[in-house]
Amino acid sequence: xxxxxxxxxxxxxxxxxxxxxxxxxxxxxxxxxxxxxxxxxxxxxxxxxxxxxxxxxxxxxxxxxxxxxxxxxxxxxxxxxxxxxxxxxxxxxxxxxxxxxxxxxxxxxxxxxxxxxxxxxxxxxxxxxxxxxxxxxxxxxxxxxxxxxxxxxxxxxxxxxxxxxxxxxxxxxxxxxxxxxxxxxxxxxxxxxxxxxxxxxxxxxxxxxx
Numbered sequence: 001x002x003x004x005x006x007x008x009x010x011x012x013x014x015x016x017x018x019x020x021x022x023x024x025x026x027x028x029x030x031x032x033x034x035x036x037x038x039x040x041x042x043x044x045x046x047x048x049x050x051x052x053x054x055x056x057x058x059x060x061x062x063x064x065x066x067x068x069x070x071x072x073x074x075x076x077x078x079x080x081x082x083x084x085x086x087x088x089x090x091x092x093x094x095x096x097x098x099x100x101x102x103x104x105x106x107x108x109x110x111x112x113x114x115x116x117x118x119x120x121x122x123x124x125x126x127x128x129x130x131x132x133x134x135x136x137x138x139x140x141x142x143x144x145x146x147x148x149x150x151x152x153x154x155x156x157x158x159x160x161x162x163x164x165x166x167x168x169x170x171x172x173x174x175x176x177x178x179x180x181x182x183x184x185x186x187x188x189x190x191x192x193x194x195x196x197x198x199x200x201x202x203x204x205x206x207x208x209x210x
Contacts, residue, residue, distance in 0.1 A: 039067025047127035071095035113185040
C-alpha cells in the first residue's frame with residue numbers, strides 16, 4: 001500500500017463480530033454500505049472515462065451528490081456497539097475521501113495557477129486513491145456479510161481493524177495530497193503577488209498547505 005501511495009504522489013507531483021452484525025441489521029447498514037460503495041465506484045469509473053476535465057468533474061460531482069444521502073444516513077446512526085462503530089467509521093472515511101476530492105478539486109478548477117494538464121493529473125490522482133480505498137471497503141463488506149460466518153470473533157475483528165487502519169492511512173494521504181497540490185498554487189501565487197486571492201479560494205482558517 002505504501003508503494004502505491006508513493007507512486008501516486010510522485011506521478012502527480014511530477015506533471016464485525018456477530019453481535020455487531022446483529023446491531024447493524026436494525027439500521028440496515030448493508031444497503032448504506034452498498035450505496036456508498038457503488039457511489040465511490042461510479043466516481044472512479046467516471047473519472048477514467050470522461051476525457052474533458054470540466055465535463056469529467058461535472059459528472060463526478062453529480063455522482064457524489066446523488067450518493068451523499070448514504071453518507072448522511074450512516075453518519076446519523078447512533079448507539080452502535082463498539083465493533084459496529086468501527087465498521088461505520090471505516091465506511092465514513094471512504095465517504096470523506098470522496099468529499100475531499102469533490103470539494104477541493106472543484107476549487108482547483110477555478111484556480112488559474114493550474115494548467116488543464118495538471119488538473120487532469122490531479123483528478124487522476126484522486127481517482128486512484130479513492131479506488132484503493134474502495135477496494136478496502138469491498139473487503140470490509142465481505143466481513144459483515146453471511147459469507148464470512150466461518151470467521152470467529154477475533155478473526156473478524158482483526159480484519160475490521162486492519163481495513164480501518166489502512167483506509168485511515170489513505171484518508172490521511174488524500175488530505176496530504178490535497179494540501180500539497182494547494183501549496184503548489186500558493187507558491188506560484190506568491191511569485192505573481194496574488195497570494196490573497198488563492199487563500200480566499202481555498203480558505204485560511206488555521207489551515208497550512210505545506
